[in-house]
Amino acid sequence: MDPKPWLEILPRALANTALLTVTSLAVGLVLGLIVGLARIGPIKPLRIAAAVYVELIRGIPLAVQIFYIYYGFGYLIRKVYNPNPFVSATAAFGICYAAYIAEIFRAGFQSLDRGQTEAARALGLTRRQALRHVLLPQAFRNILPALGNEGIALLKDTSLASVVTISELTQSGKALASLTLRFFEVWTVIALCYIALTLPLSWGVRRLEARLRVRGATLPH
Amino acid sequence: MSVAPLFHIRGLTKSLGGRPILRGIDLDVRRGEVLCVIGPSGSGKSTLIRCLNFIEIPDGGEIQFDGHPVVVGPDLDRHRAQVGMVFQKFNLFPHLTVLRNLTLAPMQVLGLGAAEAVVRARDLLGRVGLGDREGAFPAELSGGQQQRVAIARALAMRPKAMLFDEVTSALDPELVGEVLEVMKGLARDGMTMVVVTHHMKFAVEVGHRVVFLEGGVIAEEGEPRELLEKPKNPRLKEFLGHLI
Numbered sequence: 001m002d003p004k005p006w007l008e009i010l011p012r013a014l015a016n017t018a019l020l021t022v023t024s025l026a027v028g029l030v031l032g033l034i035v036g037l038a039r040i041g042p043i044k045p046l047r048i049a050a051a052v053y054v055e056l057i058r059g060i061p062l063a064v065q066i067f068y069i070y071y072g073f074g075y076l077i078r079k080v081y082n083p084n085p086f087v088s089a090t091a092a093f094g095i096c097y098a099a100y101i102a103e104i105f106r107a108g109f110q111s112l113d114r115g116q117t118e119a120a121r122a123l124g125l126t127r128r129q130a131l132r133h134v135l136l137p138q139a140f141r142n143i144l145p146a147l148g149n150e151g152i153a154l155l156k157d158t159s160l161a162s163v164v165t166i167s168e169l170t171q172s173g174k175a176l177a178s179l180t181l182r183f184f185e186v187w188t189v190i191a192l193c194y195i196a197l198t199l200p201l202s203w204g205v206r207r208l209e210a211r212l213r214v215r216g217a218t219l220p221h
Numbered sequence: 222m223s224v225a226p227l228f229h230i231r232g233l234t235k236s237l238g239g240r241p242i243l244r245g246i247d248l249d250v251r252r253g254e255v256l257c258v259i260g261p262s263g264s265g266k267s268t269l270i271r272c273l274n275f276i277e278i279p280d281g282g283e284i285q286f287d288g289h290p291v292v293v294g295p296d297l298d299r300h301r302a303q304v305g306m307v308f309q310k311f312n313l314f315p316h317l318t319v320l321r322n323l324t325l326a327p328m329q330v331l332g333l334g335a336a337e338a339v340v341r342a343r344d345l346l347g348r349v350g351l352g353d354r355e356g357a358f359p360a361e362l363s364g365g366q367q368q369r370v371a372i373a374r375a376l377a378m379r380p381k382a383m384l385f386d387e388v389t390s391a392l393d394p395e396l397v398g399e400v401l402e403v404m405k406g407l408a409r410d411g412m413t414m415v416v417v418t419h420h421m422k423f424a425v426e427v428g429h430r431v432v433f434l435e436g437g438v439i440a441e442e443g444e445p446r447e448l449l450e451k452p453k454n455p456r457l458k459e460f461l462g463h464l465i
């Protein structure tokens with residue numbers, strides 16, 4: 001068996017999948033936090049906008065969103081910007097996952113005791129300071145397992161990026177399979193590659209959870 | 222020295238969920254005074270002291286603090302920084318150590334440097350008898366210890382007044398004493414305190430004045446011993462009778 005095509009294709013595919021996951025997750029987390037905060041914030045139009053965003057996005061299959069952004073939206077703006085598959089896929093994944101992550105953040109904030117906000121504000125902290133130093137760290141700690149699940153789901157969903165010609169793992173698997181005709185071996189290796197990425201991710205999340213776990217704390221009620 | 226009261230409250234009203242809770246409160250709190258607020262459950266004691274630092278925004282009336290009217294706006298955080306509050310449920314920040322609970326607001330709100338904030342925090346922890354627990358997390362402390370940390374946290378802002386809302390109600394009986402001791406010490410040091418409490422003994426021993434809240438108004442007020450030991454108001458009599 002000639003190792004050359006494998007070595008040419010697989011490392012780049014792994015890197016692309018990992019990179020796409022990291023960038024999409026970053027977009028999803030930041031956008032998700034913003035939408036989640038808007039959803040429970042004091043400004044009604046923002047609350048409504050955030051709720052609409054979440055409902056709309058959750059109602060559209062991810063593959064359609066990717067097509068929509070790369071081919072649809074990309075076609076619309078083709079005069080000013082030539083759509084890049086990687087940027088489009090990152091945007092699509094980020095926007096999609098932000099909707100789910102926003103709901104996680106919302107639940108995370110809402111599960112905190114009102115007394116935390118009151119104590120922070122009573123000390124003179126502004127809304128923003130209370131959020132940054134009191135609410136967000138606690139909410140983040142509580143939702144970390146759920147965010148970890150989203151991260152792993154996102155990693156696997158990046159296989160959909162193959163529809164916009166990104167050579168991530170799944171796309172590369174197809175290429176490699178047609179090149180080598182070793183279908184069983186190729187797809188076994190591709191599956192193992194995904195596992196090689198998801199395992200460290202869940203391990204990392206668990207490590208972070210352990211680090212953020214507060215001494216003396218019992219199970220959340 | 223100014224003779225103006227620290228809190229000057231006129232016609233304070235507040236409704237919650239469409240129900241009038243405070244129906245026009247007139248009250249002055251003098252500097253250095255320990256004012257105890259008593260009254261039946263639901264009479265609006267918590268609502269009243271939460272209005273004093275605008276954690277609850279009053280519907281009507283006026284509150285002056287230190288000679289200045291308190292209004293909703295950018296200065297509200299500064300007002301809150303000058304008025305400490307201690308809650309029934311402690312509300313310590315569970316993700317921060319005891320020391321960081323005490324340094325957070327002084328650093329963020331007052332702009333203190335870390336070193337200075339730590340010095341201030343350690344001094345206060347010593348004063349509430351917890352000098353050796355600065356590295357602990359709140360969940361590692363007993364209720365009485367947590368409440369003493371909460372008092373120290375409020376004091377770290379060097380407030381001009383302290384508000385206490387039934388701060389011993391969530392404690393096991395054997396832990397109540399240590400918290401009341403800290404409050405007595407504060408009163409001795411001349412802190413202006415508004416204390417919602419069911420401890421008539423505390424009110425008599427430490428309080429300078431008691432107000433009895435009933436039906437959203439101050440139904441009775443006076444010197445603690447006189448008011449509590451020889452109540453004239455039939456409602457107050459009934460309320461005190463229930464406590465025994």
Ligand SMILES: Nc1ncnc2c1ncn2[C@@H]1O[C@H](COP(=O)(O)OP(=O)(O)OP(=O)(O)O)[C@@H](O)[C@H]1O
Nearest residue numbers: 237238239242260261262263264265266267268269
């Ligand atoms: N957010 C709210 N919405 C509607 N009603 C409320 C709200 N918060 C408090 N209340 C009601 O307002 C009334 C006064 O509440 P408050 O907490 O001030 O009473 P309290 O004198 O402190 O009572 P307690 O001794 O039980 O602490 C109560 O009847 C309470 O049920």
Ligand SMILES: [Mg+2]
Nearest residue numbers: 266267268387
């Ligand atoms: Mg109360």
